[in-house]
Amino acid sequence: MIQIVLLSCLISGMIMVGACNLTQAGEPTFLPTYVEMPYSQLVLEELNREVHTSRGISGCSLADLRPFGWKEVDSGLVDIRTPEDYANQVGSLYQEGYLDYQQTREEYSNRYQSIPEISYEEFLATCNVFPDVDFSRYSVLGYHATGTGCSVTFERHVYRDDQNKAILYEITVVEEGACGKDFDDRNLILVPRIPSDYIVDFSKTNRND
Helix, strand or coil, rough: HHHHHHHHHHHHHHHHHHHHHHHHHHCCCCCCCEECCCCECCCCCCCCCCHHHCCCCCCHHHHHHCCCCCCCCCEEEECCCCCCHHHHHHHHHHHHHHHHHHHHHCCCCCHCCCCCCCHHHHHHHHCCCCCCCCCCEEEEEEEEEEEEEEEEEEEEEEECCEEEEEEEEEEEEEEEEEEEEEEEEECCCEECCCCCCCCEEEEEEECCC
């Protein structure tokens, strides 16, 4: 009987110690184990400048497109795992550009009368700078981020947690100087194919150097 009481006290003491350790640490003892993943930048193809200068196709340059124009992604977060979703997302960017092209043709008809009207499909084929992606091998992640300074760099890290089926895409915006210039980047990258049952978390911090 005495042994049972002592054992009970010992267990209770261990629980209390464990609870105190958790309280002091402020976080669980066992955190998800993230392993850093390799990635490559999604390199956009170079667009022939004659397309949107001498030919006058306004809205064709990537700079003309809304940075948050990804369909149903108002926060600038991009998580694409299928070719169908990729085509929809790219299309949503250029739909705005095509509307700009049509509006410009109407408002400045004298300037653009020598340019035949083109369909949206032709516009997309002419202006699209997004490369083909093999989604049997890769997924596309992106995080539109901004920074202010004399120069701004965007540090990217990707981590994978197989135990909890999670991916973490972490962006650090490094701002240098007090010039007040604005910089932005979509931070589009290719990562090894993400399984459909994994979640993707995004994290962004700003650092002044």
